[in-house]
Amino acid sequence: MKIKVIGKAHMEGTSKRTGNNYNFNQIHYIGKSRGVEGDAALTCNLAPAFVAFGDIIIGGTYNLEFDGRGYPVAFEPVR
Numbered sequence: 001m002k003i004k005v006i007g008k009a010h011m012e013g014t015s016k017r018t019g020n021n022y023n024f025n026q027i028h029y030i031g032k033s034r035g036v037e038g039d040a041a042l043t044c045n046l047a048p049a050f051v052a053f054g055d056i057i058i059g060g061t062y063n064l065e066f067d068g069r070g071y072p073v074a075f076e077p078v079r
Contacts, residue, residue, distance in 0.1 A: 002078060003029040003064050010053045011045075025053050027075075029064075044072055051075050 007028035014021050024045045033040035044064065050072070057077075065074035 001031070001064055002061060003031060004061050005029055005056060005058055008053065008056045008058060010048075023048060025051060025056065027056060044075075046072055046075055 005027050009026045009028075010024075011026055012023040025048055027044050027046065029042055029044070030039045031042045033042065061078040063074060063076045063078055064072060067073045
């Protein structure tokens with residue numbers, strides 16, 4: 001699906017609950033969601049190996065695709 005990135009965040013640290021390390025990039029975009037009338041504010045977490053934080057452009061248009069289990073499999077700029 002084609003999305004426009006409206007925000008981004010880099011999350012890295014250690015979970016206080018489990019003690020496990022985490023490191024991911026979070027993108028924010030507007031899309032459709034079940035049970036929401038109109039548009040919803042949505043987020044998607046992407047591994048830094050999938051896309052570098054600096055390469056994500058706020059206001060940029062991207063192709064975001066998910067597999068059958070809801071995991072992102074494509075995040076590419078639309079040219």
